[in-house]
Amino acid sequence: MQPQMSALDLILSGDPTLLAIVRLSLIVSLSAIVLAAMIGVPLGAFLALNRFRGREAVIVVINALMGLPPVVVGLAVYLLLSRSGPLGTFGILFTPQAMIVAQTILVTPIIAALSRQIIEDLWLEYRDELTAMNIGPFARILTLIWDGRFGLVVALLAGFGRAAAEVGAIIVVGGNIDGFTRTMTTTIALETSKGDLPLAMGLGVVLITIIILVNAFAWTLRRAGERLAG
């Protein structure tokens, strides 16, 4: 029980190391979610509203990419960003930026695939009305994204869950450098392997709490929105 008490102490005392790790984790995961949403939602909308040769194949690939193994993504990003890689000149390997890139790649297919499904379902419902109102292609997409916003929040939450819980990719491209690229998940993995459980357990509690709070906030927002907008 001693490790649990120590973990609780770390949380309650606002341990600076723990707070720095939590802060970096949130920056990395939330940045990745924002970037993935900026790519994934328009991509999902494009696939939902357009018919072209190879569309089905693209959808299958994106759906399959939802299950991308994080370590493989980490390896691919590592090869891209390493000094001899095509993007090596940016010099961001073993930095939080590299971790954001890796998590964005992991999360984008989830958001794109779920967005496509949500927007396509809504398009089937709205198609006649929007066509009758002579709504142009860009305005259609904006309308469907806005009216599908409550469903899209769930897509973003799924992406956040994936990013926040991920360890394989960021440990490869971030290097788990103390005080610089160490996140909650990579620290939990490291401290557990060292047998130092209090910090690992404290971070585990914080991570789960954050995920629950984010979901609770999104749920409350969704319910309030539905009450107001129907």
Next chain:
Amino acid sequence: MRAPPSELPIRFDDVTFDAGGITILDRVSLTLGAGAPTLIIGPNGSGKTTLLRMAMGLLSASSGRVTWDGVANRPPIRRAIVFQRPIMLRRSVGENIRYSLKAAHIPGDRHPARIEELLALVGLDGMAQRPARRLSGGEQQRLALARALARDPAVLFLDEPTASLDPAATKSVEDIIRAVAARGIKVAMTTHDLGEARRLAGDIVFMHRGRIVETGDAASFFRLPQTGEARTFLAGDLLL
């Protein structure tokens, strides 16, 4: 009010529409001009809704030609439609109408007054802030009418707008349709309710099996139908 083009008359020239190997409309020729409401009647599956959707421009003919004021493939600028089960956008009643006003490029400074005017016309005054999807079926149908009228249409298509409404809601929708027609907007409406057709129609288009069997002045049609099919339909017998 904006100036024409009115998009009328709408002409069907020998129009056929096939879907899935089935002929839904069979060599239909028809002209919808300005004037009293035109009621398109006929049994289920006769092609009424398809005719209406094609007149709106939502479907393309397999053969033949549809023109709006002499122009084919004309975008729906001054025509509007209310579907049997209208889709409420996921926003408030007022915002549903505002969306339609924006789509019709009505200047924003005119939106508040126009929204109030339209809500009053359809009897939804004071409900601008209510979520549209929480309205009753009859209220949703009236909001759909307001949203369609926000486009300042020259012609308004109504696809069985009272099909799933109770008598009180049906009466309020029919009252709005009369008010709309009195403003000079051409109403073209489908129904399989003969009572409703008698109450609203100026002209009748009677359809059966994808063909227009009979057209003409409503009073004459109901008094003295010219075809056996129309007589059977009006008698309430099964039309096979």
